[in-house]
Amino acid sequence: MNAPQTPAGHAPLMSLDQALADLLGRVEAISATETVATFDADGRVLAQDLVSALQVPPNDNSSMDGYALRAADVAEAGQVLRISQRIPAGHAGGPLEPGTCARIFTGAPMPAGADSVVMQEDTVAVGGDIHAAHIQVVPEKGQWVRRAGEDVARGAVVLARGERLSPASVGLAASLGLGRLPVVVRPRVALFSTGDELVMPGDVPPESMKPGTIYNSNRFFLRALLQRLGCDVTDLGVVPDQRGATVAALKGAAERHDLVLTSGGVSVGEEDHVKPAVQQLGSLDLWQIGMKPGKPFAYGTLGRATGADADRGAGAVVTNPCHFIGLPGNPVSSFVTFLLLVRPFLLKLQGATASRLLALPPAATLPAHFTVARADKRREFLRVRRNAAGGLDLFPNQSSGVLTSMAWGDGLVDKPAGTTIAQGDLVSYISLADLLA
Known part of the structure; x- marks a missing residue:
């Protein structure tokens, strides 16, 4: 790439990195938590460290189907050992008799005295009733043995508070015997659009659209993006281009939600009522960000009463104020600014602490x-x-x-x-x- 040139004669725009740092600096994690079934915890943010009460695996076990033995008993390839016991997964065998081997299966605990496993492909069964095994390789001590605690040590913090759970981490929690997990409650987000020109798909066929009207696409992808991030979304539809209706919608949404998200309508036109409505109920900052697409961006707060929040359980409190974010109206601008700014904002609101979640993914x-x-x-x-x-x-x-x-x-x-x-x-x-x- 060619080297950047410094534009002359223009006031500097806020950088994307600066805007993200400013935005994240204005949000604290929701304090309310809940316990959910581990089956339902994918995508949720842990509310406390998960400390293992056991070691995983709980004991030495075989990682192969084959024969458990003492490596010292097979000095050379071709040794024949009597099969003294059979140990399937889920069953414990007795101590291994010297000079013998145990038929063993993947996941089965190693019998006391055995220190190695020879996989069945490196053996030949001897006798019609398979009473002995012909060991065709010289085993190394410890081969094909999974050691007790090699995955998780007892007392270890396996998943940290603030971690966003993935399918792998949900499985890890289950391996510790945890059927339920403590997580931060879902953020409650109110979503609405403004504009008398907006028409809902399905309400009016394309051939009947009036001049100047458009279908409301932003509402659909923003709702989908919010749900992917684990939010509890209230879709308030399209608010008429009227100051009173806009104030009423914002005031009602602020009392029941952690964030109000809109697209478009945050400018200085006579029909743009969102800006003065937010300012009437709280405060609003308009940022001009040095990114394309997505230059206009608004962050503000909406005042609301503070008190107990019965919907979120005992001890939960409604914080004051409610967050407001206004995205650009153009669909690609709205989509991109959501991904780069709103996504990390919502993850921090849910208590996510890992820096990798609160920044751009690695390029x-x-x-x-x-x-x-x-x-x-x-x-x-x-x-x-x-x-x-x-x-x-x-x-x-x-x-x-x-x-x-x-x-x-x-x-x-x-x-x-x-x-x-x-x-x-x-x-x-x-x-x-x-x-x-």
Whole structure:
């Protein structure tokens, strides 16, 4: 990439990194917790450390189907050992007689005295009733044995408070015998759109749409994104372009939610009522972020009564105030700013503490199979897709209103401000799968 150029004659925009740090600095984790079935804990954030009360595995066991023996009893390949016992998984055998072996199966505990396992592929059964085994290899002491506690030690913190649970960590918790897990309650998010031009899909067929009206796409993908992040979403629909209706919607939502999220309507036009309504009920900051798409972004707070929150159990308290975030109205701008700013905000609201969750996912370095000849003063996030040749293709229309680019693409190229891209340049690629996980 070419070196960035410093634009002249313009006040500096807030950087994305600065905006994210500022946003995260304004949020504290929800204090209310609940206990849920481990089956239902995927995606939830742990409310306390998980300390193992046992070691995993609980005892030495075989990692193969084969024969448990003393390595010293097989000095050379071809030794024949009498099979003195049979140990299936879930059953404990007796001490191993010297000079014998035990038929053993994967997961079965090692008998006392045995120190190695020879897998059945390296043996030949001897006798019609399989009373002995012909050991065809010289075993190494400890081979194919899983040691007690090698996975988890008793007393170890296996999963830390603030960890967002994954399918693997849910399975790990189950391996400790935990049928229920303490987690932070789901954030309650109110979602609504503003604009008399918005029409719900299914209400009006395309051929009957009035001039100037559009289908409300933002409402659908924002709701899906919120649900993927484990939020309890209240969809308040479309609020009319009226000051009183907007104030009423915000005031009612603030009393029952942790966050009110909107898209569009936070500017200074005569029909943009969200900004003065938020300011009437609390406070509002409008940020101009040096990123493309997604320059306009609003964060504020909405006042509400403080007191007990019976819906969240004993001891839960409604905090004051309620958060407000206003996203750009253009669909790609709204989508991208959600992924880069709202996603980490919501994870911290749920108590997530791992730095990897509160920042951009690690970027891969891949070759660009396209050119971008024009440098922009803002940091750009280009919609791209990996191709069969191992490089990246660029969606031809990078407009912030072209939602097709997000559906087509599988990632974003993080293009620094003031740079261009030539064919074959190595660029930073952020997977949408990581952002949507």
